[in-house]
Amino acid sequence: MLEQTVKKILNAKVYDAAIETPLEPAAFLSRRMNNQILIKREDLQSVFSFKLRGAYNKMTTLTPEQLANGVICASAGNHAQGLAEAARLMNVKATIVMPKTTPDIKVANVRARGGKVVLVGDSFDEALAHAKKLETEKGLTFIHPFDDPDIIAGQGTVAREILHQHTGAPIDAVFIPVGGGGLAAGMAAYIKYLQPQIKVIAVEFEESACLAAAFKAGKRVTLDQVGIFADGIAVAQIGQHTWKILRETVDEVITVTSDEICAAVKDIFDDTRSITEPAGATSVAGMKKFVAREGWEGKTLVTISSGANTNFDRLRYVAERAEVGEHREAILSVTIPERPGAFKQFISIIGKRAVTEFNYRYADDAEAKIFVGVRISSNEERQELVQALRNADHPVLDLTDNEVAKSHIRHMVGGHAPNIQNERLYRFEFPERPGALGKFLNTLGGNWNISLFHYRNHGAAYGRVLAGIQVPGKEMKDFRAKLDDLGYPYWDESDNPVYGVFLS
Known part of the structure; x- marks a missing residue:
């Protein structure tokens, strides 16, 4: 399988659309960590991510009839921009189905490249289902964001460039961000086929770690819930094609927190003056965690700055959390x-x-x-x-x-509420769209009193909410059923120590 994938990578047609991005030394980070840290600057592509490679390569394999009918995809943003640009360059109509929670900057960039945007649902899975429906109804050709051999081959050209660009000390490890696994599968196949001594470390956001879950289970699994802070890699299940490659080529999977990602965004900025999106900094976050754990020094380590499509107002949150993450x-x-x-x-x-x-x-x-x-x-x-x-x-x-302390308590000034009875404390993630609060209130139906409410927007696709709700013990079963019907991610924080100190 590796040989077949490598042949596809060597024959991939990407450079009519993509550029060969530089492999840059990270001087500050290297000195701090006593290793040579290199950053592959995929954020410098015209669509500010590596996704253009796979999308264009796939487009070159379509028949004239398929190109004439048009193409369609479902994407949280970066694949959408890549496909829209590839379609523009080839004068092909592209329909892009995106979740309603997609950052505005990604939606605007797709439209600027001539893509027709259809916003559906809160998650990638909902967008995917609608895209598949349109594919059948309108005779469009579906271009998968990651789980396609030609997409994988296009992304694998990143590894081909790294191995011929690097001329110094041998590379000891490459750290690759993982969502559905297209980039990781292509890169890992190429690296392990040509230089199997190089460690390939996959890095995932801890709230969307579908590859780590697959390794643990020994098969592909679907996550019950996916955090979308790193929206570019917010995927619930690793791809079928990508899993076949990754299970044979990845040496280890590392998961990182949102705070660690924020710190990595700052690290990349310090060395490159480029601001990556959270998914784009995941590789650096994983590298730092691995080096700290293993005590590595004097090694040559490659990371991927995989994308820079982020909303400006998200930077407030990133800057706030970077100090904690570091x-x-x-x-x-x-x-x-x-x-x-x-x-x-x-x-x-x-x-x-x-x-x-x-x-x-x-x-x-x-x-x-x-x-x-x-x-x-x-x-x-x-x-x-x-x-x-x-x-x-x-x-x-x-x-x-403590997540409640970092996201809410530090922004709240108040005292105790001695007369409040049967209060439970819950943390929610509301989709950042009109009507989200109304849906929350309508679902509760006025049955339970809200005694505390704090909302925190940080420029992401969801808002952080802390709510105190008075629920008598005998009504807890009905209350939890209502929360499940609501469909918003939630956590019971009633036993959180900050509740007793600052809020109860």
């Missing part, structure tokens, strides 16, 4: 006595560390609860600070890895 900020809840001089003593323990935020509201005459962010240099320094505060008899709750 372990440069500690987020703490500290209890100090409510008396004169207590603040001064607290600040003396913080010392010369920069305070990134400080939230306080009077609660009672005995104790004060403080929510504070402190600039740190490492996890070790965070632990030292926490211990110093505890040694001074200041109880500390470390919230650095």
Whole structure:
């Protein structure tokens, strides 16, 4: 199978549309990590991602009749732009079905390239189903975003370029982002066929890790829920064709968090002055995690900057979370006595560390609860600070890895609600579109009182919501059934320690 895929890669017709992108040293990142880090700059393609390669290569295999009838695809954005550009270059009509949650910049770019955009559903699967329906009704040719041998071959040209561009010390590992697996399958096949000693590490966002799930199960599985922060790789099931290749060629799958991805976006910016989308920085995030775990030094490591299609307003969230993802900020809840001089003593323990935020509201005459962010240099320094505060008899709750604290509590100022009964705390992800809140309220049907509500927009395809809802115990079954009917991802945070400290 590898030989057949490699032959397709060698014969792939991509360069009438795509360019050979540079393989650039990441000077700052290399010095920090004591390794030679190289970044393959696929964000420099005309559509700002590698997807143009596979789309154009597939288009060159179609018959004149298929081209005359037109093509169609379902995509969250990057494949859509790639296919629209390929179709424009070949003077072919393209219909692009995209989820309603697709970032505006991707929709605008598809239309700018002459693609007809149809917005359907909240997820890729819904868009895919509609695209398949239109394919049958209108006689269009469906171009799959990843699970097609010609798409895989087009994406595999990235690896072909890397191996002939690099002339220094031998490459030790290549880190490849994975959604449906088209890029990873093409690259892994080429690398393992020509230089099997190079480690191929697949990197996934932890909330859409369909390849890791497939390896664990020994077969392709469909995830029950997919997080769409890294929308370019938000896929629920690895492809059938891609799985056949990846299960034989990938040495390891690493999953990364949204905070780690945000930190990687900053790393790439520091070295290239380019702002990648979250999916585009996943490879760098995985590389950093692997090196920290293995203690590698003096190695040559290749990462892929796979795309730069992100909404500008998302950068607010990325910048906010990058410090946490890089372990440069500690987020703490500290209890100090409510008396004169207590603040001064607290600040003396913080010392010369920069305070990134400080939230306080009077609660009672005995104790004060403080929510504070402190600039740190490492996890070790965070632990030292926490211990110093505890040694001074200041109880500390470390919230650095607490999602509710990072997304909501740090933006809320308030006190306790002593008269609230039967309150449960839930965290939701609302699709970022008109009517989402109305659907939430209509589904609950006025049966339960909302006692707390905080909404946080960060430029993604969904908004983060924290809600307190009064639900008597005997009604919990009916309440959860309503939440399941709603269809929005949700988490019960009633046992989260921040609830008792700041909200209850």
